[in-house]
Amino acid sequence: MIGQVSVIGAGTMGNGIAHVFAQAGYKVVLIDLQEPQLEKALVTITKNLDRQLSKGVITEEVRQSALDNITLATTMNAITESQLVIEAATENADIKLRIFKNIDELAPPGCILATNTSSISITRIAAVTSRPDAVIGMHFMNPVPVMKLVEVINGYSTSAYVTSTIVDLSRKLGKIPAVVNDYPGFIANRILMPMINEAIFSLYENVAGVESIDTVMKLGMAHPMGPLQLADFIGLDVCLSIMQVLFEGFGNPRYAPCPLLVNMVTAGKLGVKSGEGFYSYTAGSKELVVSPRFSETRPGPVSGKIDPGPPAE
Numbered sequence: 001m002i003g004q005v006s007v008i009g010a011g012t013m014g015n016g017i018a019h020v021f022a023q024a025g026y027k028v029v030l031i032d033l034q035e036p037q038l039e040k041a042l043v044t045i046t047k048n049l050d051r052q053l054s055k056g057v058i059t060e061e062v063r064q065s066a067l068d069n070i071t072l073a074t075t076m077n078a079i080t081e082s083q084l085v086i087e088a089a090t091e092n093a094d095i096k097l098r099i100f101k102n103i104d105e106l107a108p109p110g111c112i113l114a115t116n117t118s119s120i121s122i123t124r125i126a127a128v129t130s131r132p133d134a135v136i137g138m139h140f141m142n143p144v145p146v147m148k149l150v151e152v153i154n155g156y157s158t159s160a161y162v163t164s165t166i167v168d169l170s171r172k173l174g175k176i177p178a179v180v181n182d183y184p185g186f187i188a189n190r191i192l193m194p195m196i197n198e199a200i201f202s203l204y205e206n207v208a209g210v211e212s213i214d215t216v217m218k219l220g221m222a223h224p225m226g227p228l229q230l231a232d233f234i235g236l237d238v239c240l241s242i243m244q245v246l247f248e249g250f251g252n253p254r255y256a257p258c259p260l261l262v263n264m265v266t267a268g269k270l271g272v273k274s275g276e277g278f279y280s281y282t283a284g285s286k287e288l289v290v291s292p293r294f295s296e297t298r299p300g301p302v303s304g305k306i307d308p309g310p311p312a313e
C-alpha cells in the first residue's frame, strides 16, 4: 500500500507530480538539492491549486489538504519512510544513475523506484540498483496537473506486480496509463521527436516557412499546436538530446538530428526558455511572432537556373 511518496527534483515536472499526488490524498515529500527551487515549487503548486479552485475543479477543502500533504526537504532521508520514489531530476544520465544508487541504499524493501525520464533507458537506470524488478518509468506529461497521460515504461526486468501497481496508481491520480516497453524514446518521443525533426528539415530545406508548417499541422491534422511551436515550448536542447538518443539507440540515419536544430542549440536559441527559437518571445506578451531569422523566405539549398526542359515540338 502506498501512503508516502518521495518526489526527487522540484523543477517543472517535480512540482506538478507532487501536486497531483497531494491532491489525490498521498503524503508527498518533495526533495531538491536547492532550497530556492523548493520554495519556487511550492509557490507554483499553490498558484495552480488556486486556479483549479477558482474554476470549480476542486473545493477549498481539497486545496488545503493538498497543501498540508506536501513537505519539502533538501536531503534524501524521507525515502526510508516512502513506499514509492519518483525521480524527476535533471535529464542527465550521470545524475540519474547517481541518484538511483543513492535511492537504492535508502529505500525500504518493497519500495517502488520510478523515474520520469523522457529518454534515458529504464533498464540502464535499473541496472545500477540491487532491485531492477522494482524500477519502472512513470512518464508524466507537461503540465502534469492538466495532461491525462502517464506513459508507464517497463524496463527489461520490471515485475508484473510493479507494473500493475503503477497502472492502478495512475488511475487513482485521475490519469490514463499506457504501458510500453523500454526502447529508445519509448512511444511518446519515438513518434513525436521525428515529427518535430521532420518539421525542422522542412524549414531547413525551404519547403515552407515557420507559420505554414505549423498551420498545416494545426488545421490539417487537428494538432493543438504546430510542431515548431511545440519544439520551442519543449526546449530545442531537449529535442536535440532526445533525437541523439534515438539516433544512437537505433543506429539508423533516419533519426539524424536536422543540422538546423543542431545549429540553433549551439547558438543558444532554445525556444521559449531562451526567448528565441522558431518564434520570438517577449515577457508578458502572448502574441506568437516568428523569429526575425525565419520571417523572410530564404533560398533553399538547391538554387540556380530553372531548367526550361526540352524544346516544345
Ligand SMILES: NC(=O)c1ccc[n+]([C@@H]2O[C@H](COP(=O)([O-])OP(=O)(O)OC[C@H]3O[C@@H](n4cnc5c(N)ncnc54)[C@H](O)[C@@H]3O)[C@@H](O)[C@H]2O)c1
Pocket: 008, 009, 010, 011, 012, 013, 014, 031, 032, 033, 034, 037, 087, 088, 089, 090, 091, 092, 095, 099, 116, 117, 118, 119, 139, 140, 141, 142, 234
Ligand atoms: N519538462 C518537460 O516537459 C518534461 C516532460 C516529461 C518528462 N520530463 C522529464 O522530467 C525530468 C525533470 O525535468 P524538468 O523539466 O522538471 O527539469 P528541471 O530542470 O525543471 O528540474 C530539475 C530539478 O532537479 C533538481 N536536481 C538536480 N539534481 C538533483 C539531485 N541530485 N537531487 C535532487 N534534485 C536534483 C534541480 O535542482 C531541478 O530543480 C527529466 O527527466 C525530464 O526529461 C520533462
